[in-house]
Amino acid sequence: xxxxxxTGEELTEDRVxxxxxxxxxxxAGGGVLGHELARRGLDVVMLEExxxxxxRDFDMKEATAYTTLYQELANRATDDLAISILQGRAVxxxxxxxxxxxxxxxxxxxxxxxxxxxxxxxxxxTLAPHWDWLEERLNIRxxxxxxxxxxxxxxxxxxxxxxxxxGTVKRNVRNCASLGTCGMGxxxxxxxxxxVTLIPDAVEQGMRLFANVSARKLEMEGMxxxxxxxxxxxxxxxxxxxxxxxxxxxxxxxxxGAINSPALLLRSGLSARGLVGKRFFLHPVVVSTGRFRERxxxxxxxxxxxxxxxxxxxxxxxxxxxxxxxxxxPVLASVTTPGFGATHQEMMERLPYAxxxxxxxxxxxxxxxxxxxxSLRGEGEYARLKVEYPLxxxxxxxxxxxxxxSARLQFAAGAEEVISPHSAPVVMRSEKDVELLxxxxxxxxxxxxxxxxxxxxxxxxGSPKTSVVDSTLRYWDADNLFVVDGSxxxxxxxxxxxxxxxxxxxxxxxxxxxxxxxxx
Amino acid sequence: xxxxxxxxxxxxGLLGGAVxxxxxxxxxxxxxxxxxxxxxxxxxxxxxxxxxxxxALARRAFPPRQGWPDADxxxxxxxxxxxxxxxxxxxxxxxxxxxGLFENALAGFLVSGRVTPFSRLSPEAQDAAFDEWRDSPxxxxxxxxxxxxxxxxxxxYMHPAASAATGYFxxxxxxxPNAPVxxxxxxxxxxxxxxxxx
Numbered sequence: 001x002x003x004x005x006x007t008g009e010e011l012t013e014d015r016v017x018x019x020x021x022x023x024x025x026x027x028a029g030g031g032v033l034g035h036e037l038a039r040r041g042l043d044v045v046m047l048e049e050x051x052x053x054x055x056r057d058f059d060m061k062e063a064t065a066y067t068t069l070y071q072e073l074a075n076r077a078t079d080d081l082a083i084s085i086l087q088g089r090a091v092x093x094x095x096x097x098x099x100x101x102x103x104x105x106x107x108x109x110x111x112x113x114x115x116x117x118x119x120x121x122x123x124x125x126t127l128a129p130h131w132d133w134l135e136e137r138l139n140i141r142x143x144x145x146x147x148x149x150x151x152x153x154x155x156x157x158x159x160x161x162x163x164x165x166x167g168t169v170k171r172n173v174r175n176c177a178s179l180g181t182c183g184m185g186x187x188x189x190x191x192x193x194x195x196v197t198l199i200p201d202a203v204e205q206g207m208r209l210f211a212n213v214s215a216r217k218l219e220m221e222g223m224x225x226x227x228x229x230x231x232x233x234x235x236x237x238x239x240x241x242x243x244x245x246x247x248x249x250x251x252x253x254x255x256x257g258a259i260n261s262p263a264l265l266l267r268s269g270l271s272a273r274g275l276v277g278k279r280f281f282l283h284p285v286v287v288s289t290g291r292f293r294e295r296x297x298x299x300x301x302x303x304x305x306x307x308x309x310x311x312x313x314x315x316x317x318x319x320x321x322x323x324x325x326x327x328x329x330p331v332l333a334s335v336t337t338p339g340f341g342a343t344h345q346e347m348m349e350r351l352p353y354a355x356x357x358x359x360x361x362x363x364x365x366x367x368x369x370x371x372x373x374x375s376l377r378g379e380g381e382y383a384r385l386k387v388e389y390p391l392x393x394x395x396x397x398x399x400x401x402x403x404x405x406s407a408r409l410q411f412a413a414g415a416e417e418v419i420s421p422h423s424a425p426v427v428m429r430s431e432k433d434v435e436l437l438x439x440x441x442x443x444x445x446x447x448x449x450x451x452x453x454x455x456x457x458x459x460x461x462g463s464p465k466t467s468v469v470d471s472t473l474r475y476w477d478a479d480n481l482f483v484v485d486g487s488x489x490x491x492x493x494x495x496x497x498x499x500x501x502x503x504x505x506x507x508x509x510x511x512x513x514x515x516x517x518x519x520x
Numbered sequence: 521x522x523x524x525x526x527x528x529x530x531x532x533g534l535l536g537g538a539v540x541x542x543x544x545x546x547x548x549x550x551x552x553x554x555x556x557x558x559x560x561x562x563x564x565x566x567x568x569x570x571x572x573x574x575x576a577l578a579r580r581a582f583p584p585r586q587g588w589p590d591a592d593x594x595x596x597x598x599x600x601x602x603x604x605x606x607x608x609x610x611x612x613x614x615x616x617x618x619x620g621l622f623e624n625a626l627a628g629f630l631v632s633g634r635v636t637p638f639s640r641l642s643p644e645a646q647d648a649a650f651d652e653w654r655d656s657p658x659x660x661x662x663x664x665x666x667x668x669x670x671x672x673x674x675x676x677y678m679h680p681a682a683s684a685a686t687g688y689f690x691x692x693x694x695x696x697p698n699a700p701v702x703x704x705x706x707x708x709x710x711x712x713x714x715x716x717x718x
Contacts, residue, residue, distance in 0.1 A: 004704040056699040060690045063678035073607050075670065081663045084670075179691050187695040203704045238606060299688045330686045334673040340654075341647060345585055348677075352687035384610060423654050423662075445662035 003203035008212030022249035027093020028501035029485030030255030031194025036509035049214035050090035058185030065184035082444035092195030103495035117490040118462015130506040149301025158409035164310040218268035258454035277374035281492035282451035288406035290415035303327035319398025338425035359402030364491035396442035458487040472511035554639030564605035576639035599675035
């Protein structure tokens with residue numbers, strides 16, 4: 001079997017292809033799954049709506065990256081725009097543009113999935129050999145504090161001074177030059193994303209990958225998917241060319257991520273009794289910006305290498321959070337930095353002196369916290385998707401407390417000024433000003449919230465009454481349909497999700513392979 | 521603004537929605553806004569009035585500053601037009617409607633009592649009008665504020681001179697625009713197999 005990567009400009013005629021497995025999506029879930037199936041000798045066709053961009057394209061400019069590598073030109077958001085959502089859209093999916101943070105799933109999360117959501121057979125011991133293999137292949141290694149950029153060092157120092165737990169983050173890189181542009185694609189192929197590792201490995205083993213091909217609908221006959229209908233997109237304009245690709249697989253695996261996977265199921269009339277698109281989680285993030293006398297240059301260096309889970313568990317009924325720092329590049333910083341006109345310009349002029357602490361809140365683990373919803377605005381193959389995520393007093397209390405902790409950390413690390421993410425920002429000049437955050441408004445679009453982690457929407461569980469897929473990742477109401485990506489998480493994680501998705505896909509590939517005809 | 525009751529604001533907000541839906545009518549709705557020369561390359565999405573409204577907003581976002589390109593140099597509305605053209609046409613349509621509502625004197629009157637199109641207001645009044653949307657009790661107006669703000673900031677900082685003014689520069693010697701692209705034909709390049717730093 002001859003593997004190949006096809007792109008939109010090559011697909012000039014309507015085409016029908018048959019295969020063992022159609023993998024829809026090429027990110028952390030699809031990339032691993034495609035590889036594992038091809039390794040078993042199965043005939044795999046992978047569809048990816050984004051383009052096939054490589055290091056030739058990764059010019060480290062935000063103008064290039066956001067318009068070619070992200071969903072909705074990096075402007076994806078909840079319906080009311082209260083939460084902006086960064087999500088990859090390219091061959092390799094999120095792994096092409098993420099910041100390389102690699103965490104195994106916290107054991108308590110897997111235990112919750114078992115005890116509360118009825119997930120069977122998925123625990124730390126089960127996943128360990130899969131993570132071992134992935135960590136070896138993707139060179140997931142510790143990034144010692146000595147190699148941290150100043151942005152991360154400031155977090156490290158602040159955590160140390162306040163006596164909070166702290167750790168260094170493992171990264172999937174090889175010969176990393178610490179350019180800091182992971183979010184714009186790696187120009188040296190140092191990042192061991194699906195784009196440069198398991199996808200080309202799978203193509204060498206016969207997988208056919210069709211980029212610029214957007215799956216619109218799964219055609220069902222009874223309990224079986226009989227075809228995947230897709231539009232070919234023009235790589236230059238991202239618009240449909242009018243050409244169609246139809247895949248007729250024995251088994252279909254939907255791996256489009258926590259927004260596009262439920263959307264595809266819904267466009268196909270698959271709602272799992274109203275559960276598709278529910279239990280959707282975002283790890284909602286608030287950003288605290290510190291201004292320092294020294295140059296921080298948070299746009300350079302490995303972007304995310306220090307973390308703290310000091311506040312991940314604040315007790316029953318309280319929203320906990322993970323703390324990290326992000327890279328700070330001009331376009332994203334300009335949108336998240338509060339203010340307007342000359343005030344905003346002054347802050348942007350001080351960008352090299354800025355450090356930001358992000359508080360990544362853990363949603364979906366407290367009673368009554370069911371997260372948000374992915375739905376469609378209408379019916380049919382071309383219905384637009386809609387993301388809703390109600391922010392309640394439960395969230396705002398957590399955001400407020402997280403911002404207070406962040407500000408104290410930044411002052412402890414030497415910040416001269418800390419600025420809150422409110423549209424009318426709270427500007428703090430010393431630790432005693434932190435209490436001003438208690439009087440700030442906490443409402444949608446008065447306090448900016450963001451997300452770079454999308455999870456849930458096709459939740460895994462122990463019963464078709466409460467979940468979309470079973471504990472083998474199979475859609476409850478179809479014989480040959482699987483979902484293999486972050487959408488199957490019954491809750492969020494409290495850590496960056498890439499390695500959990502990789503591990504679950506590696507583990508779950510046995511079930512997908514078995515469904516083709518007894519191979520595992 | 522501050523003296524208006526929440527109920528009144530809601531009512532005015534809904535009326536604003538009606539203005540949006542109906543495209544406006546009557547004397548206030550049809551008041552002429554700013555007129556700007558159109559870019560020689562033409563516009564793909566925005567109409568002349570929407571283009572002028574957005575550029576007027578950009579001029580307030582990026583007043584002249586030593587070492588920084590101003591809004592006209594950075595061609596903010598033109599870049600925004602290109603971004604909208606590449607995105608979902610339905611989103612572009614919504615942004616056009618939003619710009620129409622933001623500029624519209626009738627909508628301005630209903631929301632805040634102003635009777636002049638946004639693009640014809642004094643600079644100080646433009647700032648105040650934009651802040652009114654930011655601080656509105658109506659989420660829909662805050663959403664509009666956020667959408668327009670994000671659009672002008674994204675477009676501006678995509679300009680190389682604006683990006684450079686912040687201190688960010690692209691590290692040299694790493695990006696290879698002629699790097700081979702492997703699609704399954706022939707041997708795989710070493711870098712895609714093992715990773716390497718030039």
